[in-house]
Amino acid sequence: MGNLRGKLLPPALAIVFSMLLCGVALVISGANPLSAFGAMMSQVGKGTTLVDIINSTGIYYIAALAVAIGFQMNLFNIGVEGQYRVAAVIAAVVGGSIVLPPGIHTLVIIIVAALAGAAWAAIPAILKVTRGVNEVISTIMMNGLAIGLSAYLIRRDVFGELRGNNIRTAEIPESGWMPGISFGGSGTMFGFIFVAVALGIGYWIMMNRTRFGFELRASGESSTAASAGGVNAKKMVLVSMLLSGAIAGLISLPELLGRDHTFSLNFTAGIGFSGIAIALLGRNHPGGIAFGALLWAFLDKSGLALDNVGVPREIVTIMQGSIVLSVVVAYEVVRRVELAAEQRRVGRELGTVGGAA
Amino acid sequence: MSSSTSVRTDDPPAVVLTGITKRFPGVVANSDVHLTVRRGEVHALCGENGAGKSTLMKILYGMQSPDEGTIEVNGEQVRFRTPSDAIKAGIGMVHQHFMLADNLTVQENVVLGAEALHGIGQKARRRIIELSGKTGLNVDPGVLVEQLGVADRQRVEILKVLYRGAKVIILDEPTAVLVPQEVNELFDTVRGMQEQGYTFLFISHKLDEVRAIADSVTVIRRGTTVGSADPKTVSSRQLAEMMVGSELPSPETRESTVTDKVVLDVKGLRLMTPDGSRPILDDVDLVVRSGEVVGVAGVEGNGQTELVETIMGMRKAGGGTITLLNKDLTKLGTLARREAGIGYIPEDRHRHGLLLTQPLWYNRILGYQTRRPTAKGVWLDTDGAKKDTERIVADFDVRTPGIDVPAAALSGGNQQKLVVGRELSGNPVLLIASHPTRGVDVGAQALIWDEIKRARAAGLAVLLISADLDELIGLSDTIKVMLRGRLVADADPNTVTPEDLGSAMTGAGSTSSSVQETGAAHETAVVEEGEN
Structure with a gap:
C-alpha cells in the first residue's frame, strides 16, 4: 500500500506543482489560467486531437522505453535522438528500394530500423567499453553526426528525390505500409501503436522475469555488487546500449509506416529528448512511462488550442519542463521518507518480536 | 598509574549527561542515560553495535538534540544545536571513519573550516606545530595527507579538534583501524595528553583496550546505561557480559577437520597496480583444503582485498593460476567461478x-x-x-x-x-569470507561463527580474511601473514598471540625483542619465502 503511494504521489505532486507554476506564469503574463486550462481540456474532443494524442503517445512511449533501458543501468543514452533519425532514413531508403510481399516488406523495414538504431548506438557503446568514453558525451556527438548523415543520405545525388519544395527518399511501396485503424473524421490511429504496447509488455517481462533483466537492474542499482555477483559489467553496457538503440530505431516507424511512407525534411525531430523526460517521469516503469507519454502527448496536442484564447503555446513547454524538474525532486524526497519509514517499521516490529541481541 | 593522579575530583565534572532520552519514531535510541565524565580522565563507553553509543555521542556533539534530559559541561547546563556549539564548549569528536581530504596538506586539513581562528598562513602553521607535539605527530604541516599512514592520519584528526580548542575529546572506535603496536602508540599519546588536562571519552567494544586505557567504564546496553565498572578490577569477560547481558560466544574451533583434499590451489598469483608501476600481489601461493580454514592476517591495504577479488575474478590477474578442485579457473569470469562452487562473503556488504x-x-x-x-x-x-x-x-x-x-x-x-x-x-566447496563479522552485533557474530564451523566440519574449505585477530586465531587451522602483497609468514593458530601476529603484520617482528618462538619462526619463514 505504502509502496503504491510512494510510486504515485511524486508525479501527482509534480503535476499539481507545475500547474500552479504555469498558472502563476499565466497570471503574470496577463492571461486567465482557468480559461487556458479549460481550452486545453475541451480541445481533446475536437477534430482529430484525441487520435493525435494516442498516436503521439505511442511514439513517445517507444522513445521513453529506449531511454529507460539505459537508465535501468545508469546509462544515459542521450543519443536516442540521433539513433532514431539515422534508423528512420535508412529504413526509408531500404523500404523504398526493395519489393517484397506485404507483411514481409513491413517486417524487413522494422528489422532494418532496429538494426540501424542499434548500429548507431554501438559506436558509443564500444567506445565506452573499450576506452571508457562517457556515453553522455559520445551520444551527444553522435546526434550531431546523425543530422549530417541523414541530410547527406537524402541529397538528390545520393538517395533523395525532389518533390515540390521538399527533398525526400523514394516512397515506400504500399506493400511496406502498416495499416492503421480509421475513425473517419476523427483521424486514423497508427497500427504501430500495437507494436508499442507489445514492446511495453516485453520490456516488463524482460526486466522482471529474466536473468538479463535482473543483471541489468542489479548493475544499475550497484555496479560493485553486481560485479561481485558475477555480472559482466562490460557485456551489460554493450547489450543494453544496443537494445536501447534498437528500440530507438523504431521511434519513427509509426509515422513512416502509417502516414509519411518517406523520410523528408518534414521529419519530426526532438522525440528522443522528450523520451528522456518521459522515462524520468515514469521512473522507467512500463506503466509509468505510458502515463508520462500520454501526459506529454496531451500537453503537446491540446496546447494547440491555447492560441485560440490568446495564450502563448509555449506555456506548455514551461509546464513540461517544470513537471520533469519537480518530479525528480519529488521522487527523491519521497524515496528518502519511505526508506526512513521502512527502517522504523522494521525496527518497531523487531522491538516487539525479539529484542534479545 | 600516573593517569589516575591527573583526575581531579574536586572540580565540577567535565561532562554530565542526566536522564538523556532520544526517541526516533517507533524506536527509543537512548532512554534515561546517565553519564558522568570527570575532568582529566579517560572514560570508556562500552556497548555493542546498535546499543545506542553513537546516538548518545551525536547528542553530546550537538548533531542531534535530546527529547529529554540535560547536558552539563564544566558544571554549566548547555544546549547544543549544532556541532559548532559543542566545539565552542570545548568538545571535539574524532570519527571512526577519517574525514580528511587526501589531496590537501596536513595544515590545510586542520585549518579547513576553522580559518577564522588563526588564519591560514604562518600563524596557523605555528599553532599546528605547537599542537602536533601533543598528539605525537612528527610530520611537517606541509605534507600531503595521502602520504601519511593510518596512525598519523588519526593524529591529524585529533589535531583538528585540538586546533578548534577542544578540551573533551570523543574518540569513536579509534583502534578499529590500527594494529596492536599502533594502538599502544595511540594510548601513549592519550596518556600524555591526559596529563596536560585533556579529557577523553573513549568509545569501544574492544574490552582489553578499554581495560588498558580507561580510568572508568560505563556500559550501555539497548539504549540505556546498565552500570559502570572499575577497569582495574573487572575482567574483559565480565565487561562483555554486562554489554551483552548474557554469556559470550567464542570463535574457538574444537578439533581439526582438515583433510588432504586440495580445494583451492593458487600458484604464483600476480596483480599490478592499474598504472603497472608496482605489484599489489606478488607471486602468491596458497592452498586451502577441504575442511580447512585458512586465515590471512595483514594490515589493511597490504593486498588482502585484492587477493580475494582476484580469486573471485573481479580483478584480472597479471599472472599465475587459480585451480578449484582440479578445475582451472584462471580464465573464467566471476559468474563461472561462483558456479564452480565458490561462495563469497565480501568485506563491504x-x-x-x-x-x-x-x-x-x-x-x-x-x-x-x-x-x-x-x-x-x-x-x-x-x-x-x-x-x-x-x-x-x-x-x-x-x-x-x-x-x-x-x-x-x-x-x-x-x-x-x-x-x-x-x-x-x-553447496559451495569453497567459502571466501572477508571480515565476515565486521560491524555486526555479538549475537550475529556467534551465529556466523557457528555456521562457518558447521560448514567446515561438513568439508567446506574456507579462506578467511579478518582484521579481528582473535577471530582469525580462533577460527583458522592455518594462518598466513600478508605484507606488501606477499604471504610472508605462516603462524600456528594454536600457539600464536595477537601481538606476534601484529609484529609479523607490520614487518617489525625482527626488531621486537618480545617476539616469542612462534614469532621467530615467522621470521625464518619471511626469509625463506623471500628467497624463492
Whole structure:
C-alpha cells in the first residue's frame, strides 16, 4: 500500500506543482489560467486531437522505453535522438528500394530500423567499453553526426528525390505500409501503436522475469555488487546500449509506416529528448512511462488550442519542463521518507518480536 | 598509574549527561542515560553495535538534540544545536571513519573550516606545530595527507579538534583501524595528553583496550546505561557480559577437520597496480583444503582485498593460476567461478554484497541468477527465490518482518546473516569470507561463527580474511601473514598471540625483542619465502 503511494504521489505532486507554476506564469503574463486550462481540456474532443494524442503517445512511449533501458543501468543514452533519425532514413531508403510481399516488406523495414538504431548506438557503446568514453558525451556527438548523415543520405545525388519544395527518399511501396485503424473524421490511429504496447509488455517481462533483466537492474542499482555477483559489467553496457538503440530505431516507424511512407525534411525531430523526460517521469516503469507519454502527448496536442484564447503555446513547454524538474525532486524526497519509514517499521516490529541481541 | 593522579575530583565534572532520552519514531535510541565524565580522565563507553553509543555521542556533539534530559559541561547546563556549539564548549569528536581530504596538506586539513581562528598562513602553521607535539605527530604541516599512514592520519584528526580548542575529546572506535603496536602508540599519546588536562571519552567494544586505557567504564546496553565498572578490577569477560547481558560466544574451533583434499590451489598469483608501476600481489601461493580454514592476517591495504577479488575474478590477474578442485579457473569470469562452487562473503556488504533498495528475496538471486532455485534457464524463478529466502531467514535467524522489505531496512548484523546464508546455499566447496563479522552485533557474530564451523566440519574449505585477530586465531587451522602483497609468514593458530601476529603484520617482528618462538619462526619463514 505504502509502496503504491510512494510510486504515485511524486508525479501527482509534480503535476499539481507545475500547474500552479504555469498558472502563476499565466497570471503574470496577463492571461486567465482557468480559461487556458479549460481550452486545453475541451480541445481533446475536437477534430482529430484525441487520435493525435494516442498516436503521439505511442511514439513517445517507444522513445521513453529506449531511454529507460539505459537508465535501468545508469546509462544515459542521450543519443536516442540521433539513433532514431539515422534508423528512420535508412529504413526509408531500404523500404523504398526493395519489393517484397506485404507483411514481409513491413517486417524487413522494422528489422532494418532496429538494426540501424542499434548500429548507431554501438559506436558509443564500444567506445565506452573499450576506452571508457562517457556515453553522455559520445551520444551527444553522435546526434550531431546523425543530422549530417541523414541530410547527406537524402541529397538528390545520393538517395533523395525532389518533390515540390521538399527533398525526400523514394516512397515506400504500399506493400511496406502498416495499416492503421480509421475513425473517419476523427483521424486514423497508427497500427504501430500495437507494436508499442507489445514492446511495453516485453520490456516488463524482460526486466522482471529474466536473468538479463535482473543483471541489468542489479548493475544499475550497484555496479560493485553486481560485479561481485558475477555480472559482466562490460557485456551489460554493450547489450543494453544496443537494445536501447534498437528500440530507438523504431521511434519513427509509426509515422513512416502509417502516414509519411518517406523520410523528408518534414521529419519530426526532438522525440528522443522528450523520451528522456518521459522515462524520468515514469521512473522507467512500463506503466509509468505510458502515463508520462500520454501526459506529454496531451500537453503537446491540446496546447494547440491555447492560441485560440490568446495564450502563448509555449506555456506548455514551461509546464513540461517544470513537471520533469519537480518530479525528480519529488521522487527523491519521497524515496528518502519511505526508506526512513521502512527502517522504523522494521525496527518497531523487531522491538516487539525479539529484542534479545 | 600516573593517569589516575591527573583526575581531579574536586572540580565540577567535565561532562554530565542526566536522564538523556532520544526517541526516533517507533524506536527509543537512548532512554534515561546517565553519564558522568570527570575532568582529566579517560572514560570508556562500552556497548555493542546498535546499543545506542553513537546516538548518545551525536547528542553530546550537538548533531542531534535530546527529547529529554540535560547536558552539563564544566558544571554549566548547555544546549547544543549544532556541532559548532559543542566545539565552542570545548568538545571535539574524532570519527571512526577519517574525514580528511587526501589531496590537501596536513595544515590545510586542520585549518579547513576553522580559518577564522588563526588564519591560514604562518600563524596557523605555528599553532599546528605547537599542537602536533601533543598528539605525537612528527610530520611537517606541509605534507600531503595521502602520504601519511593510518596512525598519523588519526593524529591529524585529533589535531583538528585540538586546533578548534577542544578540551573533551570523543574518540569513536579509534583502534578499529590500527594494529596492536599502533594502538599502544595511540594510548601513549592519550596518556600524555591526559596529563596536560585533556579529557577523553573513549568509545569501544574492544574490552582489553578499554581495560588498558580507561580510568572508568560505563556500559550501555539497548539504549540505556546498565552500570559502570572499575577497569582495574573487572575482567574483559565480565565487561562483555554486562554489554551483552548474557554469556559470550567464542570463535574457538574444537578439533581439526582438515583433510588432504586440495580445494583451492593458487600458484604464483600476480596483480599490478592499474598504472603497472608496482605489484599489489606478488607471486602468491596458497592452498586451502577441504575442511580447512585458512586465515590471512595483514594490515589493511597490504593486498588482502585484492587477493580475494582476484580469486573471485573481479580483478584480472597479471599472472599465475587459480585451480578449484582440479578445475582451472584462471580464465573464467566471476559468474563461472561462483558456479564452480565458490561462495563469497565480501568485506563491504553494502558495496559488494547487497542491492540495498531491493527486497530480501531479490537479493537472494544475486550471484545465483543462473542456478536453481532462483532461476530456470534465462528465466528468473521468483517463487523459488522467495521460498529459499524464507529458508535463510528461518535457518540463519535473520530478524526481519518479511522477505519483501528492502535490504537497507535491516540492521548490519541481519544483513550479514542474509549474505552468509545466501553464500552458504547451493553447496559451495569453497567459502571466501572477508571480515565476515565486521560491524555486526555479538549475537550475529556467534551465529556466523557457528555456521562457518558447521560448514567446515561438513568439508567446506574456507579462506578467511579478518582484521579481528582473535577471530582469525580462533577460527583458522592455518594462518598466513600478508605484507606488501606477499604471504610472508605462516603462524600456528594454536600457539600464536595477537601481538606476534601484529609484529609479523607490520614487518617489525625482527626488531621486537618480545617476539616469542612462534614469532621467530615467522621470521625464518619471511626469509625463506623471500628467497624463492
